[in-house]
Amino acid sequence: MAQIYRPAKRRQAPAKTSDPTPVVGLDHQGRGVVRTSQGTRFIDGALPGDMIRYQNDGKYTARLIQIMTPAEHRVEPPCSFYQQCGGCDLQHLELSQQRIHKQQVVHELLQKFAGTEPESWLPPHGGDAFGYRRRSRLAVHWNAKRQTLKLGFRAKQSKEIVAINDCMVLEPLLNKLLRPLQALLPQLTLLRWLGHVELYAASTPVVLLRLSDWQVTALNDDDRASLAAFASAQSVAIWFQLDTGESIPVVGEQALPRYLTAIETAAKRQQFELPYTPGDFIQANAASSEWMVQQALRWLDPQPTDTILELYAGTGNFSIPIAATGAKLVAVEGVGRMVQRLQENLNQALGQGHTGTAIQADLNQPVVTLPNEETRYSKALLDPARSGAQHAVALLAKLQIPRIIYVSCAPDTLARDAGYLHEQGYRIKLAQVVDMFPQTHHIETIVWFERES
Numbered sequence: 001m002a003q004i005y006r007p008a009k010r011r012q013a014p015a016k017t018s019d020p021t022p023v024v025g026l027d028h029q030g031r032g033v034v035r036t037s038q039g040t041r042f043i044d045g046a047l048p049g050d051m052i053r054y055q056n057d058g059k060y061t062a063r064l065i066q067i068m069t070p071a072e073h074r075v076e077p078p079c080s081f082y083q084q085c086g087g088c089d090l091q092h093l094e095l096s097q098q099r100i101h102k103q104q105v106v107h108e109l110l111q112k113f114a115g116t117e118p119e120s121w122l123p124p125h126g127g128d129a130f131g132y133r134r135r136s137r138l139a140v141h142w143n144a145k146r147q148t149l150k151l152g153f154r155a156k157q158s159k160e161i162v163a164i165n166d167c168m169v170l171e172p173l174l175n176k177l178l179r180p181l182q183a184l185l186p187q188l189t190l191l192r193w194l195g196h197v198e199l200y201a202a203s204t205p206v207v208l209l210r211l212s213d214w215q216v217t218a219l220n221d222d223d224r225a226s227l228a229a230f231a232s233a234q235s236v237a238i239w240f241q242l243d244t245g246e247s248i249p250v251v252g253e254q255a256l257p258r259y260l261t262a263i264e265t266a267a268k269r270q271q272f273e274l275p276y277t278p279g280d281f282i283q284a285n286a287a288s289s290e291w292m293v294q295q296a297l298r299w300l301d302p303q304p305t306d307t308i309l310e311l312y313a314g315t316g317n318f319s320i321p322i323a324a325t326g327a328k329l330v331a332v333e334g335v336g337r338m339v340q341r342l343q344e345n346l347n348q349a350l351g352q353g354h355t356g357t358a359i360q361a362d363l364n365q366p367v368v369t370l371p372n373e374e375t376r377y378s379k380a381l382l383d384p385a386r387s388g389a390q391h392a393v394a395l396l397a398k399l400q401i402p403r404i405i406y407v408s409c410a411p412d413t414l415a416r417d418a419g420y421l422h423e424q425g426y427r428i429k430l431a432q433v434v435d436m437f438p439q440t441h442h443i444e445t446i447v448w449f450e451r452e453s
């Protein structure tokens with residue numbers, strides 16, 4: 001009989017637990033940093049000032065095994081899901097220190113990757129520590145064999161779903177929907193097409209069910225009755241989102257929900273209610289967003305003589321307050337249906353004779369053509385997604401726009417883009433962190449660039 005050579009399976013040596021090691025930093029993803037003769041390691045849950053033991057679990061990462069001496073600003077995380085849920089990864093750090101840390105991260109990334117730093121910082125702006133999220137996406141997993149449902153958030157560093165029935169950062173109105181939703185979903189035939197659930201709490205609360213491979217005509221009477229009973233008991237509207245990206249109201253209030261934006265000057269405050277389609281972007285934290293819009297507008301200082309270019313405009317959170325000052329506005333957004341909504345919002349909020357134009361363009365393309373290419377813009381505001389605005393900042397620099405207000409939700413891409421603007425002759429006059437996502441490592445920053453003449 002032929003003998004087949006089989007190499008002995010290599011046994012992985014069990015990971016070694018480190019000696020007691022001091023944590024010396026906190027990175028922009030909220031991970032503690034240790035430095036040893038073998039290199040740097042990033043460790044979830046560790047804080048600068050902790051003395052810890054850890055085990056390596058990746059090329060640059062390690063797992064926290066024991067906190068031998070806790071850092072001065074370490075606190076007991078109040079959420080019972082903290083150990084498993086990947087959501088609020090800075091709950092173990094005192095809130096005021098979270099904000100100091102966020103500013104420090106942006107400062108260091110700007111120094112390191114942009115080779116520049118702001119001439120001044122304003123202290124971080126903070127709002128409510130909990131109960132602030134008015135928009136959230138919940139992952140769903142239905143185990144048909146066991147007939148069990150998981151509705152919640154992804155676990156730390158994993159695709160696993162942690163079932164959550166109480167989330168401390170959700171607006172209470174949304175938090176109270178979690179248990180009833182966990183009871184509702186297993187009753188629905190359409191559960192097998194359900195990809196995820198989104199919750200919105202701006203005007204009418206909305207539950208959006210994201211369905212894959214599904215036809216509206218397939219909604220059966222039992223499902224419709226269950227959804228209607230839920231919508232009525234919980235005072236919510238239920239919407240479906242289809243593969244096309246289109247969202248449709250199914251039961252409950254059929255009109256579009258609305259979010260608020262405003263412009264405030266010493267003389268007056270003007271508030272606008274902007275319709276939006278569930279599934280499209282709205283800022284997650286209503287109070288911080290409203291504050292941020294005011295701050296960005298104070299720095300932008302729109303005047304009726306200005307022509308302002310706004311990039312990544314969404315449905316008008318900044319655009320409507322800017323155009324309300326009488327400044328001429330060209331607002332660019334990538335998603336076609338949001339551009340349409342933005343133009344309608346401008347028309348409805350500001351009435352006849354306003355000077356706001358919404359246009360569609362993919363700002364991730366290296367070349368973006370704006371209408372009336374000869375237009376001289378006096379100021380610009382941009383608010384990109386996490387991937388930043390690599391090509392868009394090149395456009396702004398090419399147009400030689402004297403003042404740029406950059407609203408960023410990702411400090412690493414902000415630093416990259418700031419580096420480019422710095423090379424093109426811009427300085428950072430002022431910066432401020434807005435704590436839009438307390439308890440998490442996510443960092444929102446407003447940065448004011450001025451072009452050296």
Ligand SMILES: C[S@@+](CC[C@H](N)C(=O)[O-])C[C@H]1O[C@@H](n2cnc3c(N)ncnc32)[C@H](O)[C@@H]1O
Nearest residue numbers: 281312313314317333334362363364383384385
């Ligand atoms: C962070 S949101 C800001 C929206 C708006 N400023 C607000 O406060 O509601 C980013 C916006 O950029 C849009 N966007 C993302 N990628 C884009 C692209 N490649 N080109 C143009 N717009 C894009 C998104 O649709 C979204 O509306």
